[in-house]
Amino acid sequence: MGMTLAEAILAAHVGAPVHPGQLIDVPVDLVLANDITAPIAIREFEKIGVGKVFDRDKVVLVPDHFTPNKDIPSAEQCQQVRLFARRQELTHYFEVGRLGIEHVLLPEQGLVVPGDVVVGADSHTCTYGALGAFATGMGSTDIAVAMATGRIWMKVPPTFRFIYRGERRPWVGGKDLILYTIGKIGVDGARYMAMEFTGPAIESLPMDDRFTMSNMAIEAGGKAGLIAVDDVTRAYLAEHARRPYREFRSDPDAVFAETLEIDVSEIEPQVAFPHLPSNTRPISQVGNIPIDQVVIGSCTNGRIGDMRLAAEILRGRSVHPNVRCIVIPGSQEVMRQMIREGLAEVFLDAGAAISTPTCGPCLGGHMGILAAGERCVSTTNRNFIGRMGHRTSEVYLAGPAVAAASAVLGRIAGPDELPAPWA
Amino acid sequence: MKLTGKAWVFGDNIDTDVIIPARRLNMSTAEELAKYVMEDLDPSLAGKIEPGDIFVAGKNFGCGSSREHAPLALKGAGVACVIAESFARIFYRNAINIGLPILESPEAARRIRQGDRVTVDLSTGIITDETTGEQFQSEPYPEFILQIIRAGGLIAKTRQDLLGGAA
Numbered sequence: 086m087g088m089t090l091a092e093a094i095l096a097a098h099v100g101a102p103v104h105p106g107q108l109i110d111v112p113v114d115l116v117l118a119n120d121i122t123a124p125i126a127i128r129e130f131e132k133i134g135v136g137k138v139f140d141r142d143k144v145v146l147v148p149d150h151f152t153p154n155k156d157i158p159s160a161e162q163c164q165q166v167r168l169f170a171r172r173q174e175l176t177h178y179f180e181v182g183r184l185g186i187e188h189v190l191l192p193e194q195g196l197v198v199p200g201d202v203v204v205g206a207d208s209h210t211c212t213y214g215a216l217g218a219f220a221t222g223m224g225s226t227d228i229a230v231a232m233a234t235g236r237i238w239m240k241v242p243p244t245f246r247f248i249y250r251g252e253r254r255p256w257v258g259g260k261d262l263i264l265y266t267i268g269k270i271g272v273d274g275a276r277y278m279a280m281e282f283t284g285p286a287i288e289s290l291p292m293d294d295r296f297t298m299s300n301m302a303i304e305a306g307g308k309a310g311l312i313a314v315d316d317v318t319r320a321y322l323a324e325h326a327r328r329p330y331r332e333f334r335s336d337p338d339a340v341f342a343e344t345l346e347i348d349v350s351e352i353e354p355q356v357a358f359p360h361l362p363s364n365t366r367p368i369s370q371v372g373n374i375p376i377d378q379v380v381i382g383s384c385t386n387g388r389i390g391d392m393r394l395a396a397e398i399l400r401g402r403s404v405h406p407n408v409r410c411i412v413i414p415g416s417q418e419v420m421r422q423m424i425r426e427g428l429a430e431v432f433l434d435a436g437a438a439i440s441t442p443t444c445g446p447c448l449g450g451h452m453g454i455l456a457a458g459e460r461c462v463s464t465t466n467r468n469f470i471g472r473m474g475h476r477t478s479e480v481y482l483a484g485p486a487v488a489a490a491s492a493v494l495g496r497i498a499g500p501d502e503l504p505a506p507w508a
Numbered sequence: 509m510k511l512t513g514k515a516w517v518f519g520d521n522i523d524t525d526v527i528i529p530a531r532r533l534n535m536s537t538a539e540e541l542a543k544y545v546m547e548d549l550d551p552s553l554a555g556k557i558e559p560g561d562i563f564v565a566g567k568n569f570g571c572g573s574s575r576e577h578a579p580l581a582l583k584g585a586g587v588a589c590v591i592a593e594s595f596a597r598i599f600y601r602n603a604i605n606i607g608l609p610i611l612e613s614p615e616a617a618r619r620i621r622q623g624d625r626v627t628v629d630l631s632t633g634i635i636t637d638e639t640t641g642e643q644f645q646s647e648p649y650p651e652f653i654l655q656i657i658r659a660g661g662l663i664a665k666t667r668q669d670l671l672g673g674a675a
């Protein structure tokens with residue numbers, strides 16, 4: 086019987102065919118933790134008593150959430166992570182100044198390649214599925230064990246296949262496709278499953294948009310969100326990959342637990358209303374909702390493609406006087422590119438603030454916390470109660486095009502509502 | 509082993525940001541986190557939970573982030589067990605790994621009411637609502653999960669595996 090992409094990668098790692106539901110002990114290619122999850126992982130790692138991590142090249146620590154340190158407790162957590170990285174002589178520890186949001190940084194630095202199995206103490210580790218890797222998030226204790234042994238137990242997930250056909254409308258990107266999908270299947274629609282995104286509309290999707298889609302697999306409860314390698318992936322890897330890789334794909338006779346076909350030509354730019362990512366509406370059905378803040382960034386939409394799109398809309402325009410627009414490049418490299426291409430100037434001219442790379446407001450950490458009752462349009466991935474600040478504040482999730490247009494108009498709006506012509 | 513406590517009932521999709529908001533994640537011990545458990549749903553809840561109380565929730569409990577702080581905060585607050593219609597994947601692993609008992613029972617999740625006295629028999633998986641007299645059988649744990657529970661959590665099990673039972 087054939088295997089799906091997810092099954093094929095896992096089978097190659099355990100050296101035997103696998104089937105959904107099977108419990109396996111898998112060797113991992115990369116283990117990841119951040120400034121919030123690493124302190125607990127380190128504490129649990131020390132209890133195991135092995136002394137050294139299994140491979141100093143394969144344990145990656147990225148203090149990205151509350152950095153540059155927002156307060157003393159955060160500084161102390163980062164210090165623990167930094168000292169551990171030094172003690173263990175880790176090859177890949179990223180300090181402020183060379184930093185990025187982990188899921189933007191790792192692919193960009195070529196640390197993840199197709200066919201890898203990656204586990205991270207961060208739920209959005211599933212982002213790397215866009216490269217044809219099996220990547221999944223876990224908690225700190227699981228990651229402690231992976232750091233010590235280089236292995237992890239998991240259940241082989243069944244695969245939910247999504248087939249996207251048709252042509253995307255103007256301003257519709259990966260964020261809109263994934264929000265629409267989650268709106269269809271719900272926040273537990275792919276619980277415990279590997280999602281595989283396929284079809285002609287995926288083949289024509291740029292790499293940055295693919296990362297956005299895989300990133301939000303967890304928002305449907307998915308264990309992973311995979312896309313098979315094609316020419317778009319190969320072109321990206323030619324620039325970034327640091328090691329040889331293996332391409333896998335679903336066999337023609339692979340068995341999928343579920344399949345959903347989506348005609349993307351019907352999809353408008355999407356907005357997820359509070360307080361669930363599945364609470365989606367097409368932009369034409371949003372109505373008049375005034376806003377106080379716009380955030381453009383995060384591991385979902387903090388890549389150069391996102392910055393270019395936002396800048397295209399903000400070029401020659403001004404952020405609405407009632408709105409704070411905060412632009413957060415996902416990594417130093419994205420920021421450098423932003424400056425090189427003149428995008429930074431576009432944002433500054435429009436009256437937007439530019440931050441150093443950080444998770445910041447995405448999880449209500451710092452750099453743009455909302456007061457009671459305030460509303461934000463954000464390119465991030467979660468709009469749970471209190472996610473970006475006060476428990477009565479509201480987060481509306483959207484792609485960079487809608488976020489930028491909303492910043493200009495002071496209410497949730499699509500780019501088509503802006504006065505023509507385009508600059 | 510049996511646990512008895514008062515039930516706190518919640519709805520579907522209780523996410524990890526609700527269980528413990530990210531702004532509290534600049535600390536990491538169960539004792540510190542316990543003070544803020546469920547604060548964005550009800551800021552006064554943490555103070556009202558008594559040791560041994562039992563959480564009962566709908567589907568997809570613990571969805572969202574991978575933060576182990578969520579089950580730690582519940583444990584620290586004195587929550588003895590979580591019964592839900594279903595659990596999000598990462599939360600399920602985390603709870604088992606740190607030794608917070610969790611049981612899946614759609615029936616119990618739907619029938620138990622706020623404030624009922626509930627007894628959970630962890631060895632048989634039988635849940636009894638003492639207030640109404642109703643009994644429910646929860647989903648049995650797979651054998652591998654039982655091994656983690658018996659060892660006293662994943663770290664203890666890993667030590668045993670690595671050191672050949674000398675831990």
Ligand code: SF4
Pocket residue numbers: 150186187188207209383384385443444447448465466
């Ligand atoms: S940007 Fe947001 S979702 Fe992504 S890793 Fe950071 S906190 Fe998590």
